[in-house]
Amino acid sequence: MTTVDPAPRRRMRADARRNYERLLAEAATIFAEHGVEASLEEIARRAGVANGTLYSHFPTRQALLEALLRDRMQALSDKARDLLDHPSADEALLIWARAAMAHTTVYRGLVTSLMRSIEDETSHLHAACQAVLTAGEQLLNRAQAAGGMRADVTASDLYALINSVSWVGEQTSPAQGERLLAFGIDGMRSATDSR
Amino acid sequence: MTTVDPAPRRRMRADARRNYERLLAEAATIFAEHGVEASLEEIARRAGVANGTLYSHFPTRQALLEALLRDRMQALSDKARDLLDHPSADEALLIWARAAMAHTTVYRGLVTSLMRSIEDETSHLHAACQAVLTAGEQLLNRAQAAGGMRADVTASDLYALINSVSWVGEQTSPAQGERLLAFGIDGMRSATDSR
DNA sequence: TTGCTAAGTTGAGGCTGTCTCAATATATTT
């Protein structure tokens, strides 16, 4: 409901807009290189502005992350919607789970923020995470209706699974993350399922 | 093989021993309160010594953690050995996995250190983690021989699973962690198994 | 064009934390 405006209330001054964009661009680069705990001072430095400017645009690290991820998270929710048309409900869920995993691991350390944000309603990322969870829930429900997934699996279980395997992928190797995802999903399948 | 001496090479001076113990005790308290990223200065302060003393006893945070966990990790390895006598191989594995999870969540943030340490051979905790992994492997192998677990599951898979569900437990709730553990183990079971 | 003002930027400064090392102190040995 009360999502933050992507384009702020009143139009920004030209220089402000420029700095805002520049900060986002540098943040993307630096987070990709050093993870989401990278120095904010460094980002400001590389963007050619004083740290105060960074803080005025993005009061917290979360706010910066939120701005950086907005589009990507929207895309992930959209993708879930699209996959509702996929012929196999089970396969659709697996495809989406992998996509979610890929999204969650773009920046090192991101998964922890995303996991925290679903719990913490005051988080800048909360709404976006909630949307992703709900999107996943649609796919899950369809798979359950089709009989492929156990009825007692919740959207929270799915969200937690995706995040936990993303965390593993980040800590060890993407392949290890993928393996755990496969085991986890298998464990959530209905007993009648073979394999 | 080349484990670090629990009681250092030559006997410590009395005052050194006293400070060492004091630091460990305070670290246990403070890590329990604030997680493993708690301030080392604070630990030194509460132990009534200068920070240099802390650093001289424990050159890194990992070293401190290692000293703090040594006994507990040994106990976990021992427990695996004991459980090899349990009548049900499957049940033994599950019991141990839960114990491992409990161990892994004594301090907030610990799970990340433990996961890093299995990968990083230079880590102070590496040997202890390796021992735990090997201990788990025994239980896993027995369960596989008994036909309860898929043959393609590795000790690394098991280690990763335990850590990932511990991480979830830490981020959300222990109950959520438990749920994921159940799903994960189920996914690792042989197809012939019911449920 | 010029001046006005709201909007935006600056960067020093306070804070916490990590880690080091020369000077100092003390336990133990002889």
Place this chain on the structure above:
DNA sequence: AAATATATTGAGACAGCCTCAACTTAGCAA
């Protein structure tokens, strides 16, 4: 009671977070 090996100390160098009073500038209106 030295002598010596062993420990402890704490200031200091550095980095990062965040704030805010002083300053600068874009954009508008006269």
